[in-house]
Amino acid sequence: MLQNIAIGQYVPGQSFLHRVDPRSKLLFIILFATLIFLANNTVTYAILVGFTLYAAFLSRLSLSYILKSLKPVWILILFTVVLHIFITKGGTVYFQWGWFTVEEQGVRQAIFISLRLGLLILISSLLTLTTSPIDLTEGLERLLGPLGKIGIPVHDIALMMSIALRFIPTLMEETDKIIKAQTARGANFTSGSLVRRAKNLIPIAIPLFVSAFRRAEELALAMEARGYRGGVGRTRLNKLTFTWRDGVVAVVSVILVIVIGWWRT
Amino acid sequence: MQITFDQVSHIYAKGTPFERVALHNISLTIPSGSFVGIIGHTGSGKSTLIQHLNGLLMPSTGQITLGDAVITPKRRLPHAQRRDIGLVFQYPEHQLFEETVAKDVAFGPLNFDLPTEMVEARVKESLEIVGLDYATIKDRSPFHLSGGQMRRVALAGVLAMQPKVLVLDEPTAGLDPAGRVTILEGIYRIHREQNLTTLLVTHSMEEAARYADYLLVMAQGQVALQGKPEEVFMHVNRLRELSLDVPETVALVSQMNQMLPDKASLPSSLYREEELIAHLLERLSVPKEG
Amino acid sequence: MDSTFSPRKATKTKTLVINALFIAFTLAATMFINLRLPIMGNGGLIHLGNVPLLIAAFVYGRKTGAIAGAFGMGLFDLISGWTAWAPFTFVIVGAMGYVAGLIAEKVPGNRVFVYALAVVAALVIKIVGYYFVEVILYGNWIQPFGSIPGNVLQVVVAAVIVIPLVGRLKKIVGQG
Amino acid sequence: MNEDNLLALRDVSYTYDGEDGQRVPVLQGVDFTIQKGSFVSVLGHNGSGKSTMAKLMNALLLPEGGTVLISGMDTKDGELLWEIRRHVGMVFQNPDNQIVGATVEDDVAFGLENMGVDPKEMRVRIDEALVSVGMDSYLQAQPHRLSGGQKQRVAIAGIMAMRPSVIILDEATAMLDPQGRMEVLNLARQLNRDEGLTIINITHFPEEAIYSDKVIVMNAGEVLMEGKPSEVFNEVDRLKQVGLDVPFAVRLRHALHSKGIDLPFVLHQEELVEHVCKLLLTK
Ligand SMILES: Nc1ncnc2c1ncn2[C@@H]1O[C@H](COP(=O)(O)OP(=O)(O)OP(=O)(O)O)[C@@H](O)[C@H]1O
Ligand SMILES: Nc1ncnc2c1ncn2[C@@H]1O[C@H](COP(=O)(O)OP(=O)(O)OP(=O)(O)O)[C@@H](O)[C@H]1O
């Protein structure tokens, strides 16, 4: 039983960030990502860094835990730094060794671009650390709601995503069971060439697929038995409500836009 | 093959916030050739226990002896010896994958590098043990059989490895009464004919009472009771505490004994239905001479 | 007891559920079935998310392929801290699924060859798509080349797993 | 049509399209009625057509011959389809394959959302339904963290919220452990008793049928027997012939009775204990 498998990074909690409506958070992320790309000097970057750190503080999660989310990208950031120092030229020459120079623009770009990447990851992680996948998709659905008017089946999409989230643990459990059952029949998944190993996946892939197919059949039946007939005429249970916190987020957003707009060059 | 558990514990997700002790210091001995019924509440550790037998799970502490092989937290069961342990999971029909029934049943034996001619003979034999006709079924797709037939094909797939120990996790779930009897009788027959050591995990006290000569009652990762069925069934209250029932026969006998004076009471060893009926018949029939 | 496994005509609801399950498969395979390689490019991450994606495209066609890709991997980015990448993934991987499915559906001829062609097309979309995204993200034209080997490996590994399976899967669901 | 007859099958037949295009008849001449507020059990071997029959009862399938009427509504009438499905709720065997929502409350809401119920009204009905199945403290729980019995109770809540008049349990207890089985069965009986709901319980466990008002026995697509439990289970040999079993007390009494011991028919174990003890004491 993989009952405890964590989907995404969500850490339950009651902090300010946890309790902001997911719609506000999603909109804010879009805005913030734009601002990151608009920032172009020390002051604006400093403001964004300061803000991100403050937001991290508001999440009530330990900073070291949050910084863990940078783990998959630190090589990337390092690489970015090295590359920009190599290829971006201009300004004062800080260092010279044969044809190789480190110049002011290079250092500047290296710092800014790696900050850009780091901030993007950090702010996204703050979102996913404080918002459950269910709330995230719910928020997304509500935000995209108006698209329904231009013929995009938002209802169906939302339902698909919610079914997908609901079934991930079940599918993982199923995979685990099938692997165990075939291992008990002597199957070996860990040795051999790539092609050999790919072939060894057949006894897992087929039962998994067949069971998904059977599941789809049964689930569809169960849905129709409960009166499902596509998105038309469906209502939705309302779970999201804006609070004063969302007001705060709105005000902060406006201030950030003004401040960045003012100081960028 | 004799099976011994010595102080075995198993901890899932050790060192994470989700850590969970599923087996706690289990010690037990299963003599070669016995038919063991394993019963217990959901989550009591039955599946965890049986997965230790062929190395799907490793003990966190303690050691397991299977015949002359020893499994410890650091020593796996060698691949070749896994064949000796046939594990039939719950709803085993969900593991079918080949294009034909014969190929699917052959999967296990082939994985253990048995020569092809031998495999074919075994496939035939094991399909017949589970009551399917080799000639008519061998080339059919396993996905177009009925639920009960699929279950039997899956069972044959394990039997074809000719294990010495057969472990079954609720093999009759979802079958109709006749289907249950056929499968269980089939298992019981091979158990005796091939002198297997058989472990049957079941939620049905009646099934356990009918076939097992030894019972293990699991509760919260420990063995709460073990012994011959009549010994285990004597602990009616303990079983109730574990929210397990006693077989209907046992319940009936104990209810009757409450109403009967001591000298007329029924022996509590009457947990097999046939024996109970025979006993009652003997007591109730009009004496022949009379 | 489950009744006999029998291919039934696909209803609209069933299609929706199948799409949902392939979103789940894609998301789960991306998230949990990882091989970490000691080379750069997306942090050296090889995941098997492309396996369900290609199966969806080849067995159920371009629509399911597109949905599995767009929502499966898009949702992965959204919920695992790659939120800024999510919109791009949505479009790029969605297009991969769509095109792979389209080629598999429309191009006649030897199946293995057609699937291989579809995989190559999907791979090109992935490489070109992410190249431009990364140019924006990293602010230079060289670094994005670093992710290409990883992307190629990911898709090729998936193709090696998927292509031999497709025929059998189609037969099982009664579409082959 | 008789007011009390909530559900009526009139000479119903059904055929599936088989593997190679051949037609497989699975129901023939099925004809019975079910009274409002009754508890009905359906027994029958694997493949005898029980599930097919259940699907016919809420218009998931349409009969090939004959008619299926729910409170007088013909399932063939496309206009009434959604009304019929609201009236007739179904709980299926596999608890994992019928929960749609990512949380308990989402799942209970599903049927209401399909019906277009107002979101405010939904809240009320969800809470009510969860209380009636005893799962009100699990509002936000994720389904995969529930036990099998709890999942089935959530599935029942999802139906209860739609205010149905019939609930069909299609082997809803088959995948559960004894405790889960008791949970679900007791809930069904309680809903039948307290809320006047009609329950149709399809099962392989004859014990579950003891307390029903009517037992229907299916065999190879036909109704083999129909009647009170005491009538149906009295025919032990006939049931055995078609691969079915009878409750323990019935079986035991039958074994003794057929050997010439004078025991009246019993359904319940307590009665059997009483009769046998009496006999033993008078010996
Ligand atoms: N992979 C796993 N990770 C974490 N915990 C697990 C895992 N598998 C089982 N458990 C936990 O270990 C305990 C024992 O589980 P196990 O499956 O052995 O019980 P069981 O007796 O077989 O139950 P059932 O009758 O439901 O099959 C349970 O509490 C379960 O939640
Ligand atoms: N979708 C289908 N296509 C073709 N045949 C089917 C289909 N569903 C069921 N059948 C066949 O119809 C017959 C009756 O099936 P049904 O599921 O109604 O039986 P059941 O009494 O519910 O059995 P069980 O006790 O196993 O649940 C079986 O022979 C089955 O193989």
Ligand SMILES: [Mg+2]
């Ligand atoms: Mg178990």
Ligand SMILES: [Mg+2]
């Ligand atoms: Mg059925």
